[in-house]
Amino acid sequence: MARWLKQYYFGRALFAFAWIAAAVGLAPHSPGIAALLLVAYPAWDALANLADGLRAGGLAGNRSQALNAGISVAIAIAIAIALPNMHRVLAVFGAWAIVAGLLQLATALRRRKTHGAQWAMIASGAQSALAGAFFVYQAGLPVTPSIFTVTGYAGFGAFYFLVAGVALTLRGIRRAA
Numbered sequence: 001m002a003r004w005l006k007q008y009y010f011g012r013a014l015f016a017f018a019w020i021a022a023a024v025g026l027a028p029h030s031p032g033i034a035a036l037l038l039v040a041y042p043a044w045d046a047l048a049n050l051a052d053g054l055r056a057g058g059l060a061g062n063r064s065q066a067l068n069a070g071i072s073v074a075i076a077i078a079i080a081i082a083l084p085n086m087h088r089v090l091a092v093f094g095a096w097a098i099v100a101g102l103l104q105l106a107t108a109l110r111r112r113k114t115h116g117a118q119w120a121m122i123a124s125g126a127q128s129a130l131a132g133a134f135f136v137y138q139a140g141l142p143v144t145p146s147i148f149t150v151t152g153y154a155g156f157g158a159f160y161f162l163v164a165g166v167a168l169t170l171r172g173i174r175r176a177a
Contacts, residue, residue, distance in 0.1 A: 004055050005115060007164035008048070014159030015044055020151050027147045031084070034147045038089060039080050041154065043095055046072035049158060064110070068103040071096065090145040094135025101128025117167035124160035131156070136144065 010040040019041060027034035046069045053065035060066075075096040082088035106123030131153050138145060 002115065002168060005052075005111075006168045006172075008052050008055075009161045009168065013158045013161035014046055015048075016154045016161065019044075020154050020158065023147050023151050023154070029046060029130075034126075035080075035083050038083070038093070038147060038150075039076050041076075041150070042072040042079065042093075042100075043076040045100060046070070046076065060065050062107070064103045064106040064153060068100055068107075071099055086145045086149075087139050090135050090149060091139035093150055094132040094137075094139060097132025097135060098129045099132075101125045101130075101132060104128060115168070117164065117171045120160045120164040120167060124157060124164075128153070 019037060022033070023037055027037055033174045037084055049065040049069040049072065050059075053062035053069065054160040055067070056062050059069075075092060078092045082092050100123065103120060108121035108125055112122070135150070135153075138149065
């Protein structure tokens with residue numbers, strides 16, 4: 001399981017970094033790509049939570065991930081429906097960031113006893129919930145948000161997943177020594 005979890009964390013970081021690169025490099029030139037990326041972010045989160053929950057003993061024992069996967073699918077659909085109204089998209093994205101962050105926090109708290117090195121995931125879940133609240137607030141402002149409004153969120157997610165993968169790697173090295 002430790003090997004899977006490291007690969008999972010590094011894979012999540014890589015996806016988020018690639019998503020940011022596409023958001024910054026491609027989205028400004030194509031509203032269609034921006035829309036696809038906004039839908040893809042929670043859809044990827046759903047797939048990742050589903051895969052991890054199944055790999056970690058099944059979804060019945062990992063209810064926070066099962067719930068996160070289901071909610072993330074619903075949010076991807078809601079974002080697709082809300083487009084092109086970016087105020088609505090940001091409000092939906094923000095609500096998702098709150099719920100997904102709290103569910104990630106629950107998963108990390110459950111795992112800290114069995115896998116350790118979960119402090120980055122605990123911090124990530126808490127920060128996601130706070131960022132989501134800020135997105136909901138921003139959605140009500142007169143300035144029209146864009147995909148760039150959420151790129152920092154993706155960046156922090158990438159950072160936390162990378163740190164969690166490194167922490168598990170270092171923990172494994174220390175245990176082996």
